[in-house]
Amino acid sequence: MLNVRGLSKRYGDTEVVRGLDLHVQRGECFGLLGPNGAGKTTTLRLLLGLIEPDAGSIELAGIPVPARAREARMRVGVVPQMDNLDPDFSVRENLIAYGRYFGMGRAAIAARVPELLDFAGLASKADAQIAQLSGGMKRRLTLARALVHDPEILFLDEPTTGLDPQARHLIWQGLRRLINAGKTIVLTTHFMDEAERLADRLAILDHGRMVVEGAPRALIESHIEPAVVEVYGEGLADWTRDVAGGVCRRSEIVGETLFCYTDDAQRVTDALKQAPALRYLHRPSNLEDVFLKLTGRDLRD
Amino acid sequence: MRSNLRLPRLSWRFVPVWQRNYLVWKKLAIPSILGNLADPMLYMLGLGFGLGSLLPDVDGMSYLTFLAAGTVAYSTMNAATFEVLYSSFSRMHVQRTWDAILNAPMTLDDVLFGELAWAVSKSLLSGLAILTVIWGLGLYGNFWLTLAIIPVVLLIGFCFGGMGLVMNAVSPSYDFFLYYFTLAITPMVLLCGVFFPVSQLPPVLQAVSAWLPLTHAIDLARPLVVGRLPDAIGLHVFALLAYGTAGYVVALALTRKRLLR
Numbered sequence A: 001m002l003n004v005r006g007l008s009k010r011y012g013d014t015e016v017v018r019g020l021d022l023h024v025q026r027g028e029c030f031g032l033l034g035p036n037g038a039g040k041t042t043t044l045r046l047l048l049g050l051i052e053p054d055a056g057s058i059e060l061a062g063i064p065v066p067a068r069a070r071e072a073r074m075r076v077g078v079v080p081q082m083d084n085l086d087p088d089f090s091v092r093e094n095l096i097a098y099g100r101y102f103g104m105g106r107a108a109i110a111a112r113v114p115e116l117l118d119f120a121g122l123a124s125k126a127d128a129q130i131a132q133l134s135g136g137m138k139r140r141l142t143l144a145r146a147l148v149h150d151p152e153i154l155f156l157d158e159p160t161t162g163l164d165p166q167a168r169h170l171i172w173q174g175l176r177r178l179i180n181a182g183k184t185i186v187l188t189t190h191f192m193d194e195a196e197r198l199a200d201r202l203a204i205l206d207h208g209r210m211v212v213e214g215a216p217r218a219l220i221e222s223h224i225e226p227a228v229v230e231v232y233g234e235g236l237a238d239w240t241r242d243v244a245g246g247v248c249r250r251s252e253i254v255g256e257t258l259f260c261y262t263d264d265a266q267r268v269t270d271a272l273k274q275a276p277a278l279r280y281l282h283r284p285s286n287l288e289d290v291f292l293k294l295t296g297r298d299l300r301d
Numbered sequence B: 001m002r003s004n005l006r007l008p009r010l011s012w013r014f015v016p017v018w019q020r021n022y023l024v025w026k027k028l029a030i031p032s033i034l035g036n037l038a039d040p041m042l043y044m045l046g047l048g049f050g051l052g053s054l055l056p057d058v059d060g061m062s063y064l065t066f067l068a069a070g071t072v073a074y075s076t077m078n079a080a081t082f083e084v085l086y087s088s089f090s091r092m093h094v095q096r097t098w099d100a101i102l103n104a105p106m107t108l109d110d111v112l113f114g115e116l117a118w119a120v121s122k123s124l125l126s127g128l129a130i131l132t133v134i135w136g137l138g139l140y141g142n143f144w145l146t147l148a149i150i151p152v153v154l155l156i157g158f159c160f161g162g163m164g165l166v167m168n169a170v171s172p173s174y175d176f177f178l179y180y181f182t183l184a185i186t187p188m189v190l191l192c193g194v195f196f197p198v199s200q201l202p203p204v205l206q207a208v209s210a211w212l213p214l215t216h217a218i219d220l221a222r223p224l225v226v227g228r229l230p231d232a233i234g235l236h237v238f239a240l241l242a243y244g245t246a247g248y249v250v251a252l253a254l255t256r257k258r259l260l261r
Helices: A040-047 A069-073 A091-101 A106-119 A135-146 A165-180 A192-198 A216-223 A236-247 A265-273 A287-295 B012-027 B029-050 B063-094 B097-102 B108-136 B143-147 B149-170 B174-191 B203-211 B213-226 B233-259
Strands: A002-011 A014-024 A029-033 A055-060 A063-065 A076-079 A153-157 A184-189 A201-206 A209-214 A227-233 A250-254 A257-262 A278-284
Touching (some): A091 A106, A209 A287, A236 A257, A236 A265, B012 B029, B063 B149, B174 B213
Parallel strands (some): A029 A201, A076 A153
Antiparallel strands (some): A201 A209
């Protein structure tokens, strides 16, 4: 469905995307992860043919981009990072106006609107103005808008950023339905739980380069020990120096917390019982641990 | 970048962009018409009757007729200019409507042309309103010739719409547009023969005036109001088309640079 080879883009001296290869199968949900500035959004804009690559080739739904980007965009629905619903239109009018940009006729759009309103859970808000919608409703409408022309593939750029947990679950539910209906999805996110939940496969980008690619569970299993014990509290420095090396496979200090990665959490927690001043949290390792291991813990702005 | 300088490729896909603006306008049509048209009308009628009663004939016509012909050009210029400055800027920069449109199979060529076509439509509306007053007050020489003002109005809208889009492309904020008004629009209103004949200006300013697009607009509109064919029609039409086309092409390159990165 999507084939990208050797994709590169530079702005001045900065290489934003460096030799990226991506292959997404029909019906797959593919996650693009990476810290801010990793090149996720630039990659999506390249895939849509909105900007021209300096090197590499893109084939989207079998159509070469950017050469025939207009045709390719007929097959894609886009949910952008920032809401850009038309504030001068009602909910229903937003869907109608957007359908026209795809060259759809009045009747074809009218037939589609009830289904989309239903999908977005906005049937009762059809005539509401955009300013009256909550953040979650706006996102759901943006998602429905991206589906107006029944695209085969969907690009979602951080679809749940800024939403509360209930609203995120509703978006996920919608995306699940789309995946079950056979749509292909490319999703950028920096929420690891979102990627773990939705993506069949994902790639972690950093500084415009792909660091790793694979199924979420497989990445966790191959890159990280199965359990993590986070240790913090009074006396951490002594414990780190005297005990941690013996019981942790690998450990890392971030701020005032020691991340102790291990195959045998029992041994770590037993050791911690000897140090009652320390507090700890034992949990299975997750994608975030992989992400932080591979991209580092320094703050990106 | 070279791709930003690519010449425009026009397609009929600009129509939904025009239509979007039309549908939004339709919701607020009455206040919008009043707001846009009351101002030039009041100037024209107030100055035309008030000042006109003190003046002898100007260029062989009553001052009210003289001013009415100038106002057709002036108000259509303003209608197109305001549309592509403030309204297009809201859609491009504040509401990000263009970003949404560009994710559909639309190009910036289509979007800007749709905006330009919409600015021309606003000009037409404004021009027709002034024409209605000209007809109502019988300020014309030959009714049939006044109909030729309609295509002139479209040309004026195209010219100033295209030019204004350049400002839209480079503007960081609404405040920036004040420069364009102070440095381009207001001087044109004063130098191009809206309120008094260009021949009253010193030769240097007359020479400047000859190059300004509003002068060409008025040189077309005023004879048609009075009831004769303009001189050098080809030159004036060419000048308006050239300013508008150059504006659109430059604006497209600059807007690509701004948005497609």
